[in-house]
Amino acid sequence: MRDFSKNHEWLSINTATVRRQWPLDRIIDECARRNIRAISPWRDQVAAVGLDRIAAQLKATGIGLSGYCRGGFFPAADAAGLKAALEDNRRAVDEACTVNAPCLVLVVGSLPGALEGKPLHHDMTRVRAEVRDGIAATLEYARSVGMPLAIEPLHPMQAAERACINTLEQALDVCDALDPQHSGALGVAVDMYHVWWDPKLEQQIARAGKKRLLAFHVCDWLIPTRDLVNDRGMMGDGVIELRKARGWMEAAGFAGYAEVEIFSEYWWGQPGEVVLDTCVEKHRRVV
Amino acid sequence: MRDFSKNHEWLSINTATVRRQWPLDRIIDECARRNIRAISPWRDQVAAVGLDRIAAQLKATGIGLSGYCRGGFFPAADAAGLKAALEDNRRAVDEACTVNAPCLVLVVGSLPGALEGKPLHHDMTRVRAEVRDGIAATLEYARSVGMPLAIEPLHPMQAAERACINTLEQALDVCDALDPQHSGALGVAVDMYHVWWDPKLEQQIARAGKKRLLAFHVCDWLIPTRDLVNDRGMMGDGVIELRKARGWMEAAGFAGYAEVEIFSEYWWGQPGEVVLDTCVEKHRRVV
Numbered sequence: 001m002r003d004f005s006k007n008h009e010w011l012s013i014n015t016a017t018v019r020r021q022w023p024l025d026r027i028i029d030e031c032a033r034r035n036i037r038a039i040s041p042w043r044d045q046v047a048a049v050g051l052d053r054i055a056a057q058l059k060a061t062g063i064g065l066s067g068y069c070r071g072g073f074f075p076a077a078d079a080a081g082l083k084a085a086l087e088d089n090r091r092a093v094d095e096a097c098t099v100n101a102p103c104l105v106l107v108v109g110s111l112p113g114a115l116e117g118k119p120l121h122h123d124m125t126r127v128r129a130e131v132r133d134g135i136a137a138t139l140e141y142a143r144s145v146g147m148p149l150a151i152e153p154l155h156p157m158q159a160a161e162r163a164c165i166n167t168l169e170q171a172l173d174v175c176d177a178l179d180p181q182h183s184g185a186l187g188v189a190v191d192m193y194h195v196w197w198d199p200k201l202e203q204q205i206a207r208a209g210k211k212r213l214l215a216f217h218v219c220d221w222l223i224p225t226r227d228l229v230n231d232r233g234m235m236g237d238g239v240i241e242l243r244k245a246r247g248w249m250e251a252a253g254f255a256g257y258a259e260v261e262i263f264s265e266y267w268w269g270q271p272g273e274v275v276l277d278t279c280v281e282k283h284r285r286v287v
Numbered sequence: 288m289r290d291f292s293k294n295h296e297w298l299s300i301n302t303a304t305v306r307r308q309w310p311l312d313r314i315i316d317e318c319a320r321r322n323i324r325a326i327s328p329w330r331d332q333v334a335a336v337g338l339d340r341i342a343a344q345l346k347a348t349g350i351g352l353s354g355y356c357r358g359g360f361f362p363a364a365d366a367a368g369l370k371a372a373l374e375d376n377r378r379a380v381d382e383a384c385t386v387n388a389p390c391l392v393l394v395v396g397s398l399p400g401a402l403e404g405k406p407l408h409h410d411m412t413r414v415r416a417e418v419r420d421g422i423a424a425t426l427e428y429a430r431s432v433g434m435p436l437a438i439e440p441l442h443p444m445q446a447a448e449r450a451c452i453n454t455l456e457q458a459l460d461v462c463d464a465l466d467p468q469h470s471g472a473l474g475v476a477v478d479m480y481h482v483w484w485d486p487k488l489e490q491q492i493a494r495a496g497k498k499r500l501l502a503f504h505v506c507d508w509l510i511p512t513r514d515l516v517n518d519r520g521m522m523g524d525g526v527i528e529l530r531k532a533r534g535w536m537e538a539a540g541f542a543g544y545a546e547v548e549i550f551s552e553y554w555w556g557q558p559g560e561v562v563l564d565t566c567v568e569k570h571r572r573v574v
């Protein structure tokens with residue numbers, strides 16, 4: 001297992017972690033200043049500065065990507081909505097190529113309208129089938145341009161609004177169905193916040209194997225947790241056994257970045273410098 | 288599948304649903320007045336009125352039980368804590384016998400101290416082993432007095448504080464380990480709030496089968512959900528496909544009560560009469 005205590009060469013910052021503090025170009029500069037070698041940016045943050053400008057800045061600073069956030073949200077209200085979702089996913093794939101991402105992360109979506117508080121129906125079986133079809137369609141295009149897709153299982157408390165894929169096992173079942181040859185074109189993003197509770201986690205990480213373990217996200221589960229979306233903790237402030245889980249990832253062949261992704265009203269309220277410095281320190285001590 | 292639309296003979300009220308409004312003796316009277324045939328009371332509510340008085344009142348009103356809440360919380364800080372937990376579980380079994388419950392529901396517990404905001408350690412593997420041992424010890428006693436134990440998997444968002452058994456599959460694995468003969472002494476309580484999101488739910492209900500399906504709890508998952516514990520919805524107000532799930536339960540042989548268990552600041556703020564009348568109506572229309 002890699003020793004993270006000496007430096008932070010395997011630290012990546014998911015840029016949502018400081019999205020309230022800074023625009024993406026500033027985030028990249030602040031990361032470069034701290035010798036943080038990788039980020040995972042969100043599409044809206046990229047768009048706000050400009051895709052080409054960000055691509056050029058990444059090149060100039062030598063900062064790489066650990067992923068690109070995000071595609072998905074396949075289930076739609078109607079055929080027109082589905083068509084728009086698929087087109088948007090193709091654009092996400094293209095953007096991921098432009099910024100040289102190792103994978104496009106998929107938050108697959110769930111009941112249409114639920115995120116806006118008005119689910120159009122309640123049929124989880126149906127949206128799971130639609131998600132599978134949506135991934136299949138996007139995969140065909142992504143393969144053609146060489147961009148791997150990483151399915152991110154979301155915590156079951158997000159099952160209605162954001163993702164109807166809620167365990168690593170379920171995500172890997174989709175991988176088996178759509179990429180039985182384990183080509184590397186389809187895999188998973190293991191975000192510990194979403195999967196830490198799963199009694200089958202170690203087993204399913206081993207099942208995934210190196211080719212399908214495309215990303216590893218860290219933060220922490222706070223006690224108590226006061227909000228279902230924006231109360232994630234800094235590594236070490238909660239109960240997730242991050243180092244144990246990283247051991248499972250590495251035993252399965254994963255050798256990439258530990259990407260810090262913290263959605264938190266608390267941390268969004270701190271100076272960005274403090275957040276990044278804390279990430280560096282906790283990465284060394286806790287991850 | 289049974290037709291619930293004509294009457295509410297298979298409605299049970301988990302008495303936590305109106306715990307803020309009334310003491311248990313009043314709850315029993317209010318249920319009797321509405322021809323509600325069953326309840327599932329909590330130990331603290333029973334103790335507040337008196338075990339023998341409640342047993343007598345149940346007999347006098349003819350109201351039966353769909354379960355008794357609750358045993359569990361096995362992981363402890365030390366050996367003395369474990370001993371106290373096991374003794375308390377024996378008392379819970381005895382009380383369940385006194386009130387003629389069909390099963391004692393187990394909320395198994397998790398990281399010791401977490402419920403008080405101060406987890407003593409973070410080792411989920413350890414607490415899962417302790418829970419298994421605790422259930423085994425309690426089962427030995429419960430068998431001797433003929434009281435079935437129902438393991439209730441809790442939603443993964445409760446994994447740190449309240450239960451380290453978080454899926455029906457995991458609960459049934461424990462049943463297989465401790466009661467391989469499917470004797471009926473050990474089974475599960477299927478609370479839809481906790482398991483509705485699970486892509487393996489139908490399959491695992493079928494796996495459980497009649498002998499292990501000891502209880503069926505209903506309420507609803509609201510969109511958005513604003514609190515991890517006390518924001519459950521009335522049946523029909525959320526996204527859970529209750530009737531579909533009841534179909535799976537009945538196809539597997541379950542023929543018992545649909546027990547309404549709603550922890551909700553909203554419903555606790557309504558008059559108890561309104562809550563019970565709404566439960567009756569929604570039971571017929573939605574469950």
